[in-house]
Amino acid sequence: MSVENRADLAVVGAGPAGLSAAVTAAETGLRVVLVDAGTQTGGQYWRHPDERHLDAFADPEHTGHHHWEHYRGLRDRLRRQVETGGVVHRAGRQVWRIDREAAGGFLMRTTAVTGVDAAAAVDRAIRAERVVLAPGAYDRQLPVPGWTLPGVMAAGGVQAMLKANQVAAGRRAVVAGTGPFLLSVAAGLARAGVEVVAVCDANALSRWAATPLRALQEPGKLIEGVGYATTFVRERIPLRTRTIVTSVAGEGRVTGATVARVDAAGRVRPGTERTLDVDLVAFGWGFTPQIELVVGAGAETRIDVDGSLVAVVDGDQRTSVPGLYAAGEATGIGGAVQSCAEGELAALAAAVDAGLAVPMASARRLRRRIARGRSFAVGMHRASPVPEQWATWLRDDTLVCRCEEVPVSAVRDTVTDLAADDARDVRVTARPGMGMCQGRVCGFALSCLVGQETGRPRRAADVEPLVRRPIGTPLRVADLAELAEPTAQAEPPGSADLAGFAGPAGFTAAADPADLPDSADLSPRKERS
Template identity: 50%
Template structure:
């Protein structure tokens, strides 16, 4: 780390000279990678679509004091580091990355900022794009008033907006707890947290759980908040239908068996105006897929990038950290991000990191990955959710493709993989490009074909040459420019 002002007063990067490292994403992993690399002398560009650093986990409003956020001191340390190393670390907010490609000298990252395309050239890249809510369809889930759990939390943390007055929170995983607690503290009436799984499965991993004392304390804090607001917490229960005409007026919850099939006679209706649902997270893997990184299906069933002990992907010069290489929470993301930043800096500048620091980070990563594995084992998505659906339940809301339409093209037209289903019935062809419906479409396709979901199934709906929506004119100009360069 620099010890004098002279060491941080390095001249700004000359125009036209590529960065050593482009860090893609300014959440916990990206911030940790960028600041660690800059601290070791690398010239770093930190790109993010958000107006402020922090990602989804530390999403906040201007002048936020952090009172409503967990782990805020960790964010403050990283934000201070952004300022400390500003001479060689360019934070580029409001940059939506739509494509990354290999060049003769490294990589070109294409981003859209205020409607203008920008190209950032670097010798290496660290992909730290995070994840978003994984959704399972159910009858009525397209009604106004049904949100993802992360969407409800983003409204509250980023804008101070409470999504509704009477809220039902449902799905699986510990993320439901902070969502419900935050809503209650902000004045909403939370009718209950309905956890489809059985968290007592953590008892099968006693040593791993004990090593994560901080995580246990965090969960206890949220449970106390629920208790203070008299919010019921029900396990093996979830929302199986949302009801209403123009918007949500009620949610039907039901008990589930071990496979998540509805237990007969347990349905009951709750009057509400908002439903917040989440079934874990889907890693954002468009950019690793664009770059040709090898992928695999992780323990939670999601598609993730393969990395080695240095957070290197299978593509030289590409590092991946955080949820894109496995969902495991903010602390694990910070650890992986720092390791990626240190090794990327060493690869580009030759600045050797402290071996004792590396050893400590490797131990932390192992412990935190162990906890993530226990988490996935305790909160799996069981196949019985498919039985909640009716033939006319919408699966792809962009193209209004129903569960019945997917079954029909598999069973009658022989479309036995998601790519073929996409071509025949159009799920994943709308604005979200399969981000919302991809997991469900892959699961339903595999089930109707009489097999399990595979890596190729998930890849078929996750691979996108254009990662984010961009104007057609931008693509035309980029194509013309590319052809001109080839001709030259």
């Protein structure tokens, strides 16, 4: 195995959390391998035009971005570390499996994102003493009639086109869902010359009044909100609260969308429906953490305040698996600033666990920053939940799983007629989540529908099977066939006996992320007896 594929620390993901973790760890003296699916750093949040051809774009690369100067600083620090050998950057590669080795440390298997994998099989594997998982998140989607038509997009996908390609996805748009991200997407579309016919938020803004102190934890977010409000007034964008898109119309592409008012629970108020003439519908229902590698490595998870399955971490980002850390959206959706702080703290914890000295004042500052950010995130999720009665918007023939073309009726019939009592049973019987995306698009909606039909609340144990898979990303059979080294001695993911696990001082698995203590120290994890 190439010496470049051996590291003190491997970091998966080069978004805000992973980039912060990689440069911080390298600056403490750890040898770092940074693995990322993107060809450029920044992740989804700092997605930007091709750095090799910036002169081909009309606007600067920072157009539409927040905290761009912070990203530029991280990017420059990474380049210096790559030049001096502190970081080996493996761009355009995905990790499809993580195994704990019997002798200690981790073995990560990678594959090229696109094209034929020209790397030798031995160079596709990375060994590291410790691993920081910072895989980010993807758009959460809820099905509605017509959501599979061309012209219906995830809000994050619409924004990605604006940031990376400076291309608008339509000419007349409605942006719908819930949460402050809708404002960002609508403002970006308006700046690009798109007529935003309406922004429809399923919740009332008054819900923020229930958590005023949490909202004040992030004054920067309030400033961003003022900027969006200014754009809305200037562009005359109507913001409609307690309003949803109930269906999308069109033959071959979107030609219209029906919107309606809803009550506090999300039930449509009869007689409030109206049709909008649009060619783009951007749905944003929050984000789902990309948790496959966390679950595959055997780390403990929980259901967060927004219904997401997230990694359980202690006050210094350690998971329940020794040597494995999680940072960013994998621990709970909280935004880029929060993710940067978590990535930096995870790197410091890894350095301490490796026996290196770190500035304890920085660790304490990061813990306080993370506590504030998590407090704000809890308030945001409580103010912008997925409506409880969203399933009442659906028709029997509405597709839940677009890959396998499974309608709502098939899910309900599997529960009522075949006595399936959890999402995994429905998945293996009716096949939702068995297609190319492996439930990444429909998994949240599927688990919610099954929970409503069975009357059981969603639990981590119910959701984990939807994301637990031996191969974490699409993989060529040739990649398996060409493996140069046997992995029989490696512990399979999740096989580690975690009974009697004892974390460092201050470890908590509190349901409310804001309850994480500020007093936890960076002392190395106690080993199991």
